[in-house]
Amino acid sequence: MMLYQKLARPVLFRVGRGDAETAHETTLRWLSRLSAQRQTRNALIKLNQVSAPVTVCGIPFPNPVGLAAGMDKNGAAIGAWPALGFGFAEIGTVTARPQxxxxxxxxxxxxxxxxxxxxxGFNNDGAQALAARLAAAPPVNCPLGISIGKSKDVPLEAAVEDYLHSMRTLYPFADYLAVNVSSPNTPGLRRLQDAEALGQLLGALTAEGERIAAGRRPHPVFVKIAPDLTESAIGQLLEVCHAHGVSGVIATNTTLGRDGVDPDEGAVAAQPGGMSGRPLTAVSREIVRFVHRETAGRMPIIGSGGVMTAADAEAMFDAGASLVQIYSGLVYGGPSVVRRSVRRYKRRSAGHRAPQASHRS
Known part of the structure; x- marks a missing residue:
């Protein structure tokens, strides 16, 4: 970790003269090249993969630490993620239309x-382009989740068909589907977390999944929720998920709040948008804990948001997460965060530690 922080991260942060998105794009190009180099990729998988197998929703994961959505929206580097030690990768969020x-x-x-x-704002090449890329790609060495969202120019009253289009297009390539109704960067999207709208959407998606599966087990569907919801609103959302046979939730997306920001970075924090990273660590973990308690541990939870270190990952598992996802922690801490997190999980599993009681008021 120290080598990454002292050498690699300063170089990445200087790319594009401080433009974070340019650095992100440069990193993806490097990883895309790695993804295309089969021998190098396979060698790195042997070197970096820590075996800690777990089965969630019928899916066997080589380990429970995955890549969060947003890092690889268009599936440009899907072969690279298991080479960095991830046990699964979630790509997207992708929309029906390119935007x-x-x-x-x-x-x-x-x-x-x-x-x-x-x-x-869900910048991506669209569902059809992603499907074509995945169809041409070699097999991925880990389960693949695909996050789907609403196209910006589609009104909310037409959102169900928009999501269904993405689902139908990408279903053959996914191991599970994540339904993103919680990004703060698409106007009106979070209104789809309201019980009535969410029920219509999830009812249509789960029914379509059963139709596509044609008697086989349909792909699990996870709903990604916002960290800004009240416990009452989360409880209502969980009831809707249960009523429509949703497999689990991803907790959480980015936040509109700005608590936990260093005072020297207040001007940057004032930019509109969703915040991710360390300020979300405790918030996301407590929502995971609340969901685990409310569902009596029966609903699988993917813990996401503020997993910056192996200790954070372990705390997510202790709170009740079945799987965890990393994004900001990869950028700030480097790939060793993934391996360290898996090793922590293995030690924890050996001790059979149960989720801790909730402390949220």
Missing amino acids: PGNPRPRLYRMPKSEAFVNRM
Whole structure:
């Protein structure tokens, strides 16, 4: 970790003269080249993969630490993620239609706070382009989740068919589907977390999954929730998920709040958009704990948001997460965070530690 922080990260942060999105794109190009080099990729998988097998929703994962959505929206580097030690990768968020996203600059670093603010706006090549890329790609050495969201120019009343189009297009390539109704960067999207709208959407998606599966077990569907919801709203959301046979939740997306930011980075924090990284660590973990308690541990949870270190990952598992995802922690801590997190999980599993009681009021 120290080698990455002292050598690699300063170089990446200087790319594009401080433009965080340019650095992100440069990193993806490097990883895309790695993804295409089969021998190098396979050698790195043998070197970096820590075996800690777990089965969630019928899916066997080589380990429970995955890549969060947003890092690889268009599946450009899917072969590289298992080579960095990840046990699964979630790509996207992808929309039915290709869209450029919001105007740049739209991604901002806060190094002292170990955080980001972004207002990307679901910039992606669209579901059809992703399907073509995945069809041409060699087999991925880990389970693949695909996060789907609403196209910006589609009104909310037409959102169900928009999500269904993405689901139908990408279903053959996914091991599970994540339904993103919680990004703060698509106008009106979070209204889909309201019980009535969410029920209509999830009812349509789960029914379509059963139709596509044609008697086989349909792909699990996870709903990604916002960290800004009240416990009452989360409880209602969980009831809707249960009523429509949703497999689990991903907790959480980025936040509109700005608590936990270093005072020196207040000007960056004032940028509109969702914040991720260290300020989300405790918030996301407590929501995971709340969901685990409310569902009596019966609903699988993917813990995401503020997993910056192996200790953070372990705390997510202790709170009740079945799997965890990393994004900001990879940028600030480097790939060793993944391996360390898996090793922590193995030690924890050997001790059979149960989730801790909730302390949220």
